[in-house]
Every structure is written in C-alpha cells, then in structure tokens.
Amino acid sequence: MIDPVSWAWQGTDLSIRGGAPSSGQRGEPGSFRQVMQDTIASWRVSQHANHRMEERGISLTAGDWRAMEQAAKQAESKGARDTYMVMGDVGFVVHLPSRTLVTALKHEEHPIVTQIDSVVFVSRPDR
Template identity: 70%
Template sequence: MIDPVSWTWQSAEARVRSGSSGTTSSGEAVSFRQAMQDALASWRVSHHAGHRMAERGITLDSADWVAMERAAQQAEAKGARDTYMVMGDVGFVVHLPSRTVVTALSHQEHSVVTQIDSVVFLSRPDR
C-alpha cells in the first residue's frame, strides 16, 4: 500500500517570474508556493518505507521534501529512474517516475544498497 505524504508548507508566497508554467489556462499567475505544493503532493511513502522511518526515528520536514523534489528533477534529467537519496546519516531509495519512497535506511545499519541506478547527495544544513 502506498500512502500520500503529509507535509506543511512554511514559506512566504513568491511569484513565478516567467514561462508558460507560471500561468494557468485562464491566464492567472501561479504562485511559487502553489507550484511547489503541486509537485510535492505527488510524493508517496510506501507502507514499508513508512514503517522503516517510524522504526528508525526518521522524520522529514517541508524543506527536506523540497530538497528531494529538486534532487529528483535533477536525477531524472540525467536519465535516472531508481535513485538512492542520501541525507546526512540516512538514505532513501526512491522510484522517481512515481515519486515513491520505497525504503529508508540508516548508513550505520546498511552499507549496501541494491536495485538503484543513481545516487544523489542532499544537504541538511539544519541537522
């Protein structure tokens, strides 16, 4: 079972400056906040990953999800499909086309990761 991710946006409103993605079909300006909410709403956490995160005390805040979305876009641009996203001492196996976190790992417990085609390192400046 795959459950939608629950998160809260904590940023100030900003406008997308240009490009067709910055307007709706009716010509209204789309805020950066709305664009990010739309992108992040598509993320899912598998039942297995949710269980592993709870078991290992791994939590993600909205800034982490934004960083993961940016990393996912960069990895996809290079042709990646299944990536290992490293954040500090934890990592997440992510299926990029469906934006699904498949599992969460602690580097101390698991030193080998399989069934991936790429690795992306993300910084977590607040941790």
C-alpha cells in the same frame, strides 16, 4: 500498496497523494504556498518506507521535500530511474518516475543498497 502520508506545513495538513489542504485554504495560483503544495503532493511514500521511517525515527521537512524534488529532476535528466538519495546519515531508495519513496534507512545500520542505478547526495537546507 501505497498509502498517503500527511505532513503539517504552516498549520495546513497536506496529503502526499492528493496535495489539497484539508483546511480548505488555497494559496494564489503561482504563489509560494501553491508551489510548495504541488511539490509535496507529487511524492508518495510506500507503506514499507513509512513503517521504516517511523521505526528509525526519520522525518522530513518541507525543505527536505523541495531538495529531494530538485535532486530527483537532476537525476532524471541524467537517465536515473531508481536512485538512492543520501541526506546526512539517512538515505532513501526512490523510484523516480512515480516519485515514490520505496524504503528509508540509516547508513550505519545498512551499509549496502541494491537495486538502484544511481546515487544522489541531497543537502538538507534547514538542518
């Protein structure tokens, strides 16, 4: 089961599944805010990944989600479907067609990753 996960961005709660701001405010069509909401809304976090992120103290910023979306598009253009996205000392197994984070881990704790067809190194722009 995939549960929606919410993050706060500039004071507006965004649901990963729905993408609609809960405060009722919407950016203008084509505005940076709307593009940001659409990018974040296209991603899902599995219940397992959410649990692992909480357990391991892994968090993602809006910039991280944007960087992951760019990396996902590039990987898909090369034919990838199930990829391991490396961001610093953490990694995420991602099913690209559904934009779902399957699991999250720290490299030093889990040096072997299976059931992937590609690896993508993602720069964290704000860290």
